[in-house]
Amino acid sequence: AQKVTQAQTEISVVEKEDVTLDCVYETRDTTYYLFWYKQPPSGELVFLIRRNSFDEQNEISGRYSWNFQKSTSSFNFTITASQVVDSAVYFCALSEARYGNKLVFGAGTILRVKS
Amino acid sequence: NAGVTQTPKFQVLKTGQSMTLQCAQDMNHEYMSWYRQDPGMGLRLIHYSVGAGITDQGEVPNGYNVSRSTTEDFPLRLLSAAPSQTSVYFCASSPGTAMNTEAFFGQGTRLTVV
Numbered sequence A: 001a002q003k004v005t006q007a008q009t010e011i012s013v014v015e016k017e018d019v020t021l022d023c024v025y026e027t028r029d030t031t032y033y034l035f036w037y038k039q040p041p042s043g044e045l046v047f048l049i050r051r052n053s054f055d056e057q058n059e060i061s062g063r064y065s066w067n068f069q070k071s072t073s074s075f076n077f078t079i080t081a082s083q084v085v086d087s088a089v090y091f092c093a094l095s096e097a098r099y100g101n102k103l104v105f106g107a108g109t110i111l112r113v114k115s
Numbered sequence B: 001n002a003g004v005t006q007t008p009k010f011q012v013l014k015t016g017q018s019m020t021l022q023c024a025q026d027m028n029h030e031y032m033s034w035y036r037q038d039p040g041m042g043l044r045l046i047h048y049s050v051g052a053g054i055t056d057q058g059e060v061p062n063g064y065n066v067s068r069s070t071t072e073d074f075p076l077r078l079l080s081a082a083p084s085q086t087s088v089y090f091c092a093s094s095p096g097t098a099m100n101t102e103a104f105f106g107q108g109t110r111l112t113v114v
Helices: none
Strands: A003-005 A010-014 A019-021 A024-026 A032-039 A046-052 A059-061 A064-069 A074-079 A088-096 A103-105 A109-114 B004-007 B010-013 B019-025 B031-037 B043-051 B054-057 B064-066 B076-078 B087-094 B109-113
Touching (some): A003 A088, A019 A109, A032 A074, A046 A059, A046 A064, A046 A074, A103 B043, B010 B019
Parallel strands (some): B010 B109
Antiparallel strands (some): A003 A024, A088 A109, B004 B019, B031 B043, B043 B054
């Protein structure tokens, strides 16, 4: 069975601090996809990134970066120089390759960025 | 572009009542699914569909029915609402297997069962 663990329930930082959100996953599939979604206080789910299991390159998008390590089954997300607008719930998710809409989500990490 | 549209946005039901949550997408996506979001548990898959006429159960299907008569619509039916079904419900769609991209989510329906 697939499983995603986000051990950090809530993180509070002060603006401009860097913060890393942890994600550990379990799957028996050799081909799978990993995702991060952001849920701001308004409630919608905002897609941030998709990574397939064959691509272990780290990715950077502005202040956001992702570190994918198959050896430790982790897909961590770092926000550099955090801003108040980054305050949200962040979800890590996993899907099998065959059915992209069968997502298994972690419990989410609440990030609070204080000014 | 409407994307994925869910109606209603808010609903209050009495225990035992039935209702249908509507979900429509205009992106011609093959895949559609329903999730519920509960505090501290992330989103959990209720039912999903890989195409018109094809549905299957997810992780938490009990108390819910779905049908997929058209590509565009994927309604979720609560047969006899229970307080345990108080939750936020999200519908999602995504292209088929050959184009495995992210799921596109609706705005959510906040359901309270009293």
